[in-house]
Amino acid sequence: MPDTGMMPMTREELNARGIDVPDFVYVIGDAYVDHPSFGAAIISRVLEAKGFSVAIVSQPDWRSDRDFTRFGRPRLGFLVTSGNIDSMVAHYTAAKRKRSEDAYSPGGKAGKRPDRAVLVYCQKIRQLYGDIPLIIGGLEASLRRFAHYDYWDDRVRPSILEESGADLLLFGMGEHSILEVAQGLRDGIPVGELTEIRGSCYMTAPEHTPFGAAECPSYAQVCESKKAYAKACRIQYDQQDEVYGKRVIQRHGSRMLVQNPPALSLTTEELDWVYSLPYTRTYHPSYEPQGGVPGIAEVQFSITHNRGCFGFCNFCSIALHQGRRITVRSEESVIREAERIVQMPNFKGYIHDVGGPTANFRHPSCEKQLTAGLCKGKKCLAPTPCKGLHADHREYLHMLRRLRKIKGVKRVFIRSGIRYDYLMADPDDTFLRELIRYHVSGQLKVAPEHCAAAVLDKMGKPHIEAYLAFQKKFYEITKGMGKEQYLVPYLMSSHPGSTLQAAVELAVFLKQQHIHPEQVQDFYPTPGTLSTCMFYTELDPYTMEPVYVPKTPEEKAMQRALLQYFQPKNKALVLAALKKAGRRDLIGTGPDCLVAPEEPARRIPAADRNRSRKDGQKWRKGKGTDRRGKR
Template sequence: MSGFLPISRSEMLEKGIDRFDYICVTGDAYVDHPSFGIAIISRVLEAQGYSVGIIAQPDWHSVKDFKQLGEPRYGFFVTSGNIDSMVSNYTVAKNPRTEDSYSAGGEAGHRPDRAVIVYCKLLRSAYPDTPIIIGGLEASLRRFAHYDYWDDAVRPSILIDSGAHLLTYGMGENQTIEIARRLATGEPVKNITDVLGTCYVTANENIPLGLVNLPSYEMVCENKKEYCKAARLEIDEHDAISGRALLQKHGKRAVIQNKPMPPLTQEELDKVYSLPYMRFYHPSYEQKGGVPAIEEVEFSITHNRGCFGHCNFCSIAFHQGRRITCRSEDSVVNEAESFVKNPRFKGYIHDVGGPTANFRKPSCKKQLTVGLCKGKKCLAPEPCAALEADHSEYLHMLRRLRAIRGVKKVFIRSGIRFDYLLQDKNDAFFNELVENHVSGQLKVAPEHCSPSVLDAMGKPHIEAYEAFAKRFYERTRKIHKEQYLVPYLMSSHPGSTLKDAVTLALFLKKHNIRPEQVQDFYPTPGTISTCMFYTGLDPYTLKAVYVPRESGEKALQRALLQYFNPNNHALVKQALIKAGREDLIGYGEGCLIPPFIAKKQDFAGANAKNRPHSGLRSLNDRQVPPQKGNGGFRYGKAKQGKPATAKTTKKPVQK
């Protein structure tokens, strides 16, 4: 246990610590692995010479657990964990989840709703004068007034609700180092108002000059166009080069956001990943079977940060940012070589990825000097003319990893941006990806097939996916392998009408896709899609966007994605009639369902000899508790023969 940071009084005394300099509070079980934000922040603090304690998943019904390690000399760093606590606790249907992959044994119920707010109030009760700094995804995405899906209302900044002194947004290593240094020198936390990548609260009469004024909390609550204006400014100014400082008034106080902190340099990022992580959960969780979230990430490697793909429903752009930063090849190879010395390592590196696996360079040189373009996307609806698609460095790194003695296979399980890959004129990466790095299934994210829905999502049109799929299966057949694409698909996204859902069902039938699970759009704080969901407007054009809100319509759209399931017959029939597509009800080859269902074989259809493949829907990368394994939808047939069967699990795990 000596390699882990202390989580109890006994471990604290064992290390000879009478008082911690800083204490980190997290809503996750303590897993000392760099895929956990709190592990990085705590190790970064330790590397600066501070003593650090961990309070993991404290009982929030009293202050007892918050006092177990005593009062730190300088302050608390607080996070809800790797994902928003509300997403962790509830499904998109707002039903309580029965499992939590970030808790020992996968048990649910170990973190409160709105964990950051709850933790901060209890800390304030226990230690009224101790500085509290909040960060992580929940704090970062809720730093301004935001629509909250679970309340179905606009909530104020989490800084206002929590009473914390400072908020670090984005990837917070350098913010943490600067704040910790200044607190340790005795500077009052109320004076620390100029650190890049942070937010603080001040009285309206103390607002600095020269800030961009967002519509106030009161305005965005009352006027949806003002909410759109705020959402667009928040996204557009989240750039380390072109981003400006922002303010948003909340009554007599204002939330001030300083300019973004520049991304870590490659040297700094390498240093972060070289810190002495134990790369496993704390031994105290062993009696419950450990923490499920470690299973997929223990022998996975994160090589990059950021995503210039910027899908509208994804939180990455508003958290990590759109600019790509990456570790050096040597750093990645050194991490892989350390796996070989681990007795649990079986020779398989599960992933070499990040937000998007095949992004390793900026999309163009211009963004390095002037920042990323505001109000535009690098890849959608079509690739920008300035895009530079180059996989050579990523490929070289993968080759080095494959050559390590003791490594049997190197897989890529993070999402591949297929539209970017298609722009690379060199086929070397594509060929080696298909030949060496697919573990039976490859994750890709077309999301939908309707042009209007894809435009609302900020995604390329379906023709790009079809071109990629064709190449993938041609190459797969050529090398005599049986492997499949795992296309993510989403129902009920803003812009998706019932007719669009029918179009998607027909697309699935045409391409022999049978998803076993489907994902409804989940409105999470800070995304453009959530703004559309709340306001019914596109924040960049202020044009009306159709939003499927009612549970009944969502059920119809979701059922259409599983039109082949006999249990969905009544819903699919209702949806087709409502959409005016009764022509799809019948026994013809082009029909989706028969008029009546007496036996399950009525669903066999005209294409029984070319039976579609099925698979388990994975929920990674969208702030949703992930699933174990690499299941998903399958597309087409790579070769004749029995398709691989996706394994299911009751214990969700993570990206």
């Protein structure tokens, strides 16, 4: 059979490589896509490059043993991930409605993985293979590593490591930790003795708990007390720094969860190596008859140049997963990847993105963090930029200029997030000018999220004045260049802290700014974020002050409708919201009003009422006609 250039997905592909028993069988909840935007592709390529063989079991049928036994018992162990996103987020909307599509499945078809995929896959592996080494990782495992609030069950669940029965959980970006695990297993070290690896969690008897750890309230305590839950959340975030972060422990019944300090960030040289591996940058050819994998479309011709995000929004998982420290690839590495992309047969000349969690971060926010770590409980950009912030786009700009000059490249776009507050902190506006001239395809997506200061503080976002300053400058430069380009702001309704009055304030702001968002996002309480902690506890974990949380479907619907007050379908909800918020002054036809009043019920003249009654009688007797004279 022809070599696909990818990890083997079938026994025939494995045998074609001359391998009878693979070192690892990697079970993933996504379709297998060999592209560095997919975590499973990176981990498998890193293992392969270091001499380990990996066989892929993609989206196995969990109701049967067949897929899990395809390669037999691996030599070293099983690796399990749900894929690029949490399986529950993949399956359900913020309103807990089942999604009809899945971008990470062949043909976009939903239902190819189970709910809580990591748990289901691990339970099946344990059933079939007993005590074989079992290692879990990826976003679902990483963000559920402690006792956590689960939005879909509306309760606190234990660590996914305890619940799954796995031996180790690798959190964050796992290149360092997976290689240490693989080398330890190859050297004959029992998996239960691999307890010193940074970026890993394990369960142990309480008497074997290491000294000097920061202890969270136990699973039982966080189930019973929301204050204890908020305290645990703060401890977890405060130790999520590779410079000063301690071990963190949390008791789960008769066992202790131990999280080792975060793995060290990859150096530039290490990142260059990871992204130089021979990714085919596409999905496995077996998916072609089903229409391919939709998730590749946006990233196939995109380039990741950085990791980490010191922006640290409270509703975002990056701080607890990748971390806040910025690490970058070298300019030469990025250029080489672009040159490889140009040679791809289906490349049309457009590089879709050169970014990462935040596209325009190319340096640490300040030099201090390299030796002292990032400040606990503080943000580099919110509510205003730190005085120690070093905002400089020159290196990023130089790289973009080189990319634009590559033969075969027509345009280079930037579609991952731009932090406009960081951009405005740069005294040199050259980058902004070139961004507008060369790297925007008609619309630039930015994320002010809200306008009310109290809500933005709970989001960990800058105040709206930063957005207004950027908006003014963007349109001034755009107009000066004779271009017609627009900002598309991301907005969020029902975030903790957002009262109905704050939602009305946002609607008024949108009208004043002539913004008509086509899409808005309800806050989604995903595992592990500070905002989810606030949603569940109704407390700010850093101040322990109460936080208002809109939770009823009625209020959430009102807040969402207010963001699109101009749509006729939302009129009834907007009227109800304005009345409930005591803002009847915004109901009317004046220039400052959001919605017209309800039309009074039209009175039907008596003669018409009698005529209608007689027509009805004719219909019942079979003698009526419609307006075209037809029955």
